[in-house]
Amino acid sequence: MSKKLLSPIIVALDYAEPSQAMAMVEQLDPARCRVKIGKELFTRGGPQLVEKVVAKGYDVFLDLKYHDIPNTVAGACSAAASLGVWMVNVHALGGRRMMEAAREAIEKSSHKPMLIAVTILTSMGEDDLKEIGIPGSPADNVERLAKLSHRSGMDGVVCSPQEVMMLRGVIPKTFSLVTPGIRPAWSAKGDQTRFTTPADAIKSGSNFLVIGRPITADPQPLIALKRIEDELVD
Numbered sequence: 001m002s003k004k005l006l007s008p009i010i011v012a013l014d015y016a017e018p019s020q021a022m023a024m025v026e027q028l029d030p031a032r033c034r035v036k037i038g039k040e041l042f043t044r045g046g047p048q049l050v051e052k053v054v055a056k057g058y059d060v061f062l063d064l065k066y067h068d069i070p071n072t073v074a075g076a077c078s079a080a081a082s083l084g085v086w087m088v089n090v091h092a093l094g095g096r097r098m099m100e101a102a103r104e105a106i107e108k109s110s111h112k113p114m115l116i117a118v119t120i121l122t123s124m125g126e127d128d129l130k131e132i133g134i135p136g137s138p139a140d141n142v143e144r145l146a147k148l149s150h151r152s153g154m155d156g157v158v159c160s161p162q163e164v165m166m167l168r169g170v171i172p173k174t175f176s177l178v179t180p181g182i183r184p185a186w187s188a189k190g191d192q193t194r195f196t197t198p199a200d201a202i203k204s205g206s207n208f209l210v211i212g213r214p215i216t217a218d219p220q221p222l223i224a225l226k227r228i229e230d231e232l233v234d
Helices: 019-027 037-053 070-082 097-109 128-129 137-152 160-169 198-205 221-233
Strands: 009-014 034-037 060-066 085-092 114-118 156-158 175-177 208-211
Touching: 009 221, 019 037, 019 208, 019 221, 037 060, 037 137, 037 160, 037 175, 060 070, 070 085, 070 097, 070 114, 085 097, 097 114, 114 137, 114 175, 137 156, 137 160, 198 208, 198 221
Parallel strands: 009 034, 009 208, 034 060, 060 085, 085 114, 114 156, 156 175, 175 208
Antiparallel strands: none
16 A cells, blocks of 8 residues: 555544544545554554554554663564554664664564654653753754664654754655644644644655544544645645
8 A cells, every 4th residue: 555655644543442443444545544553542452453454455654652672672563564554663762772673673574664763752842851851952852863763774753843844954855754743724733832734844844744633533534634635735
């Protein structure tokens, strides 16, 4: 699916119950979007849910942000690859050795998903970073962690769309940028403190846009998806 699908849109299936996620999957179209499965949904639905969504034809971004000792993360990435996911992520704060171990595990797998790293969560501002002992602005830390991720063999990073243009100046174009915190102008920003519109994110250099509630909370999610698609071609 991933080689044929050109859409940059990844729909976040941020649900508490697998039945809710599957109901949304049935309403969407794998030819027009990918989907993201995160911690809460995976904890409740497990690998079986991932396999069901993959069987429906969707490219799945398994968003579990692995962050542990290198051997443990390598094993987790290998297990994720065996589920047939399109993309999996680790946390860049786990360091170079952890990311290199994850890369090695993916390369040994028969199915090789994209492997990306999380830099700084889009819900965190400078005060939040200071509170946990990380100096500097979110942008400073994103740049540092993105460069480390690139040197460690990652395919890309998750970052705020507000840092995309900066990263495009210091990271090769082949390095993918996956941006949550995306909110169309007609929707509420929710709990994201650093966000932008889909069109602006793509213009800045984002490769993939993670969008949740503007699509999933709409009574007609395919129509909401179409509105976003129209924004991207205007």
